[in-house]
Amino acid sequence: MAELVLMRKAYGEALVKLGQANPDVVVLSADVSNSDFSFMFQEAFPDRFFNVGIAEQSLVDVAAGLAYSGKIPFANTFAFLFATRALEMIRTHLCYGEANVKLMATYAGISDSFDGPTHHAITDIAILRSLPNMTVVVPGDTVAVAKLLPQVAEWKGPVYFRINRNEVPVLFDDTYQPVIGKAVRLRSGKDVTILCCGLMVSRSLEAAQKLAEQGIQAGVTEIHTIKPLDEQAILQAAQETGALVTAEEHSILGGLGGAVAEVVCDRCPVPLKRVGLADRFAETGPYATLLDHYGMAVEDIVKAAQKAVEQKERLAQKERLAQKERLAQKEKLAQKNEL
Amino acid sequence: MYYHSDQLVREITVKAQAFRIQVLKMIYHAQSGHLGGAFSAAEILAALYFHHLQVDPANPDWPDRDRLLFSKGHACAMLYTALAYRGFFPVEELLTFRQFNSRLQGHPDRIKTPGVEMCAGPLGHGIAVGVGMALAQKMKGIKPSSGSAPSARASAGRVYIVLGDGEINAGVIWEGALAAAKYRLGNLTAILDYNGIQQTGATADVLPTEPIADKWEAFGWHVQEIHGHNVGEILNALDRADEVHARPSMIIARTTKGKGVSFMEYDHRWHGMIPNQEQYEKALAELEEGLKKWQN
Numbered sequence A: 001m002a003e004l005v006l007m008r009k010a011y012g013e014a015l016v017k018l019g020q021a022n023p024d025v026v027v028l029s030a031d032v033s034n035s036d037f038s039f040m041f042q043e044a045f046p047d048r049f050f051n052v053g054i055a056e057q058s059l060v061d062v063a064a065g066l067a068y069s070g071k072i073p074f075a076n077t078f079a080f081l082f083a084t085r086a087l088e089m090i091r092t093h094l095c096y097g098e099a100n101v102k103l104m105a106t107y108a109g110i111s112d113s114f115d116g117p118t119h120h121a122i123t124d125i126a127i128l129r130s131l132p133n134m135t136v137v138v139p140g141d142t143v144a145v146a147k148l149l150p151q152v153a154e155w156k157g158p159v160y161f162r163i164n165r166n167e168v169p170v171l172f173d174d175t176y177q178p179v180i181g182k183a184v185r186l187r188s189g190k191d192v193t194i195l196c197c198g199l200m201v202s203r204s205l206e207a208a209q210k211l212a213e214q215g216i217q218a219g220v221t222e223i224h225t226i227k228p229l230d231e232q233a234i235l236q237a238a239q240e241t242g243a244l245v246t247a248e249e250h251s252i253l254g255g256l257g258g259a260v261a262e263v264v265c266d267r268c269p270v271p272l273k274r275v276g277l278a279d280r281f282a283e284t285g286p287y288a289t290l291l292d293h294y295g296m297a298v299e300d301i302v303k304a305a306q307k308a309v310e311q312k313e314r315l316a317q318k319e320r321l322a323q324k325e326r327l328a329q330k331e332k333l334a335q336k337n338e339l
Numbered sequence B: 001m002y003y004h005s006d007q008l009v010r011e012i013t014v015k016a017q018a019f020r021i022q023v024l025k026m027i028y029h030a031q032s033g034h035l036g037g038a039f040s041a042a043e044i045l046a047a048l049y050f051h052h053l054q055v056d057p058a059n060p061d062w063p064d065r066d067r068l069l070f071s072k073g074h075a076c077a078m079l080y081t082a083l084a085y086r087g088f089f090p091v092e093e094l095l096t097f098r099q100f101n102s103r104l105q106g107h108p109d110r111i112k113t114p115g116v117e118m119c120a121g122p123l124g125h126g127i128a129v130g131v132g133m134a135l136a137q138k139m140k141g142i143k144p145s146s147g148s149a150p151s152a153r154a155s156a157g158r159v160y161i162v163l164g165d166g167e168i169n170a171g172v173i174w175e176g177a178l179a180a181a182k183y184r185l186g187n188l189t190a191i192l193d194y195n196g197i198q199q200t201g202a203t204a205d206v207l208p209t210e211p212i213a214d215k216w217e218a219f220g221w222h223v224q225e226i227h228g229h230n231v232g233e234i235l236n237a238l239d240r241a242d243e244v245h246a247r248p249s250m251i252i253a254r255t256t257k258g259k260g261v262s263f264m265e266y267d268h269r270w271h272g273m274i275p276n277q278e279q280y281e282k283a284l285a286e287l288e289e290g291l292k293k294w295q296n
Helices: A007-021 A039-044 A056-068 A079-085 A087-096 A124-129 A142-154 A200-213 A231-241 A256-267 A287-293 A298-338 B006-030 B036-040 B042-052 B073-086 B091-096 B126-140 B171-182 B212-218 B231-242 B277-295
Strands: A004-006 A025-029 A049-051 A072-078 A102-106 A135-137 A159-162 A167-169 A184-187 A192-196 A218-222 A225-227 A244-251 A272-277 B067-070 B159-164 B188-194 B222-227 B249-254
Touching: A004 A007, A007 A025, A007 A039, A007 A102, A007 A142, A025 A039, A025 A056, A039 A049, A056 A072, A056 A079, A056 A087, A056 B126, A056 B171, A072 A079, A079 A087, A079 A102, A079 A124, A124 A135, A124 A159, A124 A225, A124 A244, A124 A256, A142 A159, A184 A200, A192 A200, A192 A231, A192 A256, A192 A298, A200 A218, A200 A244, A200 A298, A218 A231, A225 A256, A231 A244, A231 A256, A244 A256, A244 A298, A256 A272, A272 A298, B006 B036, B006 B042, B006 B073, B006 B091, B006 B231, B006 B277, B036 B042, B036 B073, B042 B067, B042 B073, B042 B159, B042 B188, B042 B231, B067 B073, B067 B126, B073 B091, B126 B159, B126 B171, B126 B188, B188 B231, B212 B222, B212 B249, B222 B231, B231 B249
Parallel strands: A025 A049, A025 A072, A072 A102, A102 A159, A135 A159, A192 A218, A192 A244, A244 A272, B067 B159, B159 B188, B188 B249, B222 B249
Antiparallel strands: A004 A167, A135 A225, A184 A218
């Protein structure tokens, strides 16, 4: 079992480092700095930290004003509040007005499990990625947070950065070199590729191991950037393995699964199974229990991969039969002509 | 009391009235736009762009400029007119307002239009965005003055926000107002174009906001109330607001919606209605008559 580390603490540490490296970085909070660990930045740089109170619309607007004046604001609050309450501010100023604001969306997915569905963010990826000019990044572990955050600061334009509330397995070491917009192939496999993000990366790797034991060679590719999507990597996976699974801590509507479906439907249709929360709200409970119960268990990924492979084989079988029939027809025609 | 010469006051008043004529032509030409709230803001914008604001049309991104956030974005025909006459883009371009392929979008677009500081239209953004800008300006601190080039300025620019009175129905206005007071933003001034009318009726009926001055005072702002078509009062109030330290300033400018055209004044239907030819000609004649009065 991999070591578990608190993702938001890794975030707080990375934020302080960013503050040291770049004097234009400022941090804003809607009074949840001890939840999201941006208080670490506040302690290090009190003059560059602004708590605007429990006012998420103002949070985004104030950040936009700072960005329009040359600062690089990192605005912090819960993911669902950015994606729902402050959405118009994000659309108007960050996306349309091109304000260079970084949205640090904490408590993402169902990671704030005990606070219940009011605090879960299960549609945020779908909402944010539908906005022109927005970039959506979902780090897979604490190493990813530390490696991606400086790139977020350098990235031109608004970024939605999705942070888990809880202790998450450490997957990567220093050799991990993620680049915004580029998928990361973590495991090769010829039968099916699992495309995943966030916490579901670790569960996808576990699933791939189980599948291997059953004789299914599953590749695992991390899509930490949902937008701009690495279409090349997705099409390559579709071509090479002919079957895809997406795994995300999000509704199966419109998130990573939706984004992948759009690409493969257009350009390389292959069987695709989406693992995530079915179109419904979860409930209060322990995080792992909720993930397992609401369709995001390792076993759900395994089943999805099996189904994708079966479907691929069925389609291949069908194609073989169709081809046989076409050949038979051709021969019949040839015989007729000879007569 | 501050002194502004009669000549200056008259010049700016004439400009404001000329702007109304321009705006009427733009909106009639486009057959689309918002007249009432543009007319009520004419003197406010003319006073800002033709006397008070330190801006440089040749260098619209000058970091130490004053910033004007036109938060009641629907009335932007007046903003575009003020910007064009101030030299940010050619006056001839104004008739492309709301046309395809124009830099002058239906609502303000800070990317497309030189001089526009904030995208607006969805109401309520001005104060909170202004707070962010004022914080950034404050962080720059006071700079040593050097030379006389426009880029040499002793202090970072101030932030001005023009609000509509219907607009302050929006909750984010008050979120921003609290933040402005918390951060003691003496470098931020808001002007409330208080014409008493919003899209479907009187502000007093739609969502009562009185006592309006008391509200802003209670939120920690320095408050002045003025006649919003009296250029002398506007200029004085802007000067006084600049001298307020450690508190944001609110200038409540009592105005008339549809100001300058008898049949548009006080009538909420002229929020977004387009005049027919007969109404257009009558409105134009009234505005031109008003202009002559001030020119003589």
